Amino acid sequence: MANQNLTSAIAGAGNAVDLLRNSRSGIYVYPVVAPEFSNWRSEQKAWRDTAVLFDQSHHMDELIVEGPDAEAFLAYVGINGFKNFDLNRAKHFVPVTPAGHVIGDMIIFREREDKFVLVGRQPTANWTKFQASIGKWNVRLHHDPRSDSRPEGERVLRTHYRFQIQGPDADKIFTELNGGPVPEIKFFCVDWINIGSRKVQALRHGMAGAPGLEIWGPYKDKDYILSTILEAAEKVGVDLRRVGSRAYSTNTLESGWIPSPLPGIYTGDGMMAEYRDWLGADAYEAVGSIGGSYVSPNIEDYYTNPFELGYGFYIGWKKDDFIGKDALTKLKDAPSNRKKVTFEWNPEDVMKVIQSNFEDGVPYKWIDFPQPNYASSSADMVMNGDKMVGMSMFNGYSYNERRVLSLGVVSQDVQVGDVLTLKWGESDETQKTSTEKHRQADIRVRVSDTPYAREARENYADSWRTKG
């Protein structure tokens, strides 16, 4: 009776859309890390004004790929060019299906000539494991899944701790930690720095739009590294804020990365059907959820391709072959490709939604602050009149911008400055536990660049009339 794999889970639910829209796995949480260390407003403000410490030790899967064929294998699985991928570099690794649909993304580090570490959401790790299992690659894989979402007091262990220090004052802390200026590390490059008695690897990154470094090492060193960082910040007088799980996920609104595309793996024959048999019924792809106003019977309508998410320039066209190469060749410059934008939500309309929770009757879907998402993948319809022209995929309130923002994709003809309408809330009642009974609201959204620039708002300050 119990589902054994994704194939039988889909069959049990009737189809993939119904399976995912009725998932009872709850909100996709950032586990283990405290909800707030100070308060989420000050934590958001700190990544813009001073410095923040992100504890990324728990919410991502890690996949280690090593062996003589590691590089060739990964270059075949991902779309990315692998030229110049030396030990001092990281990449934003993106695999697609043979049809060219994005499966997910992970950050990939090269630790040795024959050893790579991938860090991110589970779909990319699962797909990579599957490819290793069906191919004839001389590779060894080790998968360390993310921490339990609700450990309820049980101990949680990972392979690595992973911290980021970001913000305008981050370098003061690193200089103190390193006992002198840190090496000049270019964006997405890696070097070694000192933290107390440890030498640790550091990646130049900029998650919240501000520069910073990501460091990692054995999990057993976590407490030592943490206290050394906090002491260094205090010594140099930087108001370093630890960021809790409530603020954490909203940093992406300001940097423009969409963390949650639906993996395009629910359709397709041959290898794709085999993959759905291979995926367990407890995999992310089987227990994850789709939330939002967009209800299509065709699961492919929720997919994206790399051009739409802004990953077109990653593609290693010169590679002999990689999964999806033919499909991407055809999709390149296709007029049907959407483009990534930021939606700025109209404050009056947001207030209307909140206000309904002070009235009797069925309210509009609650907008939780600072993170309204209620599913592992979100798809809210973005309308121009009666026509759907886009899909909102990840939202959040930014105290820095004083706005609810969301990231998503729109048709090519939509322009920055256009005012469209986002349908907020679901038109039917699903089995999702993460949402209360609600009615649907229209929220005006202004199309803005990604990463979101406040200037966009200011340039269009008088224009909440629909222009789209």
Added chain:
Amino acid sequence: MANQNLTSAIAGAGNAVDLLRNSRSGIYVYPVVAPEFSNWRSEQKAWRDTAVLFDQSHHMDELIVEGPDAEAFLAYVGINGFKNFDLNRAKHFVPVTPAGHVIGDMIIFREREDKFVLVGRQPTANWTKFQASIGKWNVRLHHDPRSDSRPEGERVLRTHYRFQIQGPDADKIFTELNGGPVPEIKFFCVDWINIGSRKVQALRHGMAGAPGLEIWGPYKDKDYILSTILEAAEKVGVDLRRVGSRAYSTNTLESGWIPSPLPGIYTGDGMMAEYRDWLGADAYEAVGSIGGSYVSPNIEDYYTNPFELGYGFYIGWKKDDFIGKDALTKLKDAPSNRKKVTFEWNPEDVMKVIQSNFEDGVPYKWIDFPQPNYASSSADMVMNGDKMVGMSMFNGYSYNERRVLSLGVVSQDVQVGDVLTLKWGESDETQKTSTEKHRQADIRVRVSDTPYAREARENYADSWRTKG
């Protein structure tokens, strides 16, 4: 240099008010339990409409008091009458200072003739330990403090698990668990019931205003008990919702208990001065915080007495002696005593506060949903014009009532239905990490009965004009 006890902590800060208003210990959290299991709106709704499971294993201290003098000792420390305190009964145990100020409260169970278990916030446990240490009582004490506020993946263990099942459908679950109707247990009485293969103690309670039972036992049984309860609920078709830490603390708004009176221990000579020397610098009383608009140089202005909190009828006047008896005798029926009420916050004014977080400049103090409190003890001024006539002490949004509510005390001349003004936010900047920079807002509040009755609102539906 480091503070060793409360006395030196107060001296270091200059005075007790400055110490507590500038505490950097952060929000007083409900630790370990997941923030949400489904979503906080549905979790709140379930305690009114179906049934909820509260996991109370982590947020309260436990103090075991046993020995030949246990009863006499506790009857001396608390104000409560101890007549009829048999093994089948629990009490709401309240100690006061010699001056009659409330220190705190715990639920006290009698496990054996000579063994009591006290459960609640730390101040009552600390005071009871201190009394044992300075008196000549033949008692043994064991103190199990609440779980760490931010365990960050480390394992958390307690002496006991503690669950409550509450709500209109709770009895269906208990009947299934017990293999037949549970014994008729009167309010605050205790009996034994079956849960799977275990016999457990059950207290009749009603935290969210709905009837239910609290059960407890050895912590190692927690997983077994939890899964047995969840299976039973499923079997009888009850939509039992586990309540997460975000919704949990708001249940008290509907039942009318104030969890967080400031312990009245910062003043007084003799035994009180000795107590402040005894209390460590890491005790609740030293690291806790005062939040809110009420700023008085005199810490005693934040205190309450038992009559004000509705605990006058607990007092065991016939007892030969107990701490505070003389003071309470004088305070009884004093016209200066305030009375406990519920404040219903004006939705328009709440919206005005939220709205300011969509504007540039310094916003009003954020009202976090569903739990806006940002300190271990809250004190917001409640004004009638320029005159302070009350103090709001614990707040929260109730999805059931569609209102922000708070509990507090007002002068005797304030009447139900009066519309007063609550000052929301602090007039100065403190060192508290739990609040962002903000300005102060006026929020109209209507005085309502406690427990809050929706009828009060409906009877005064047209009356948001100031009537106080």
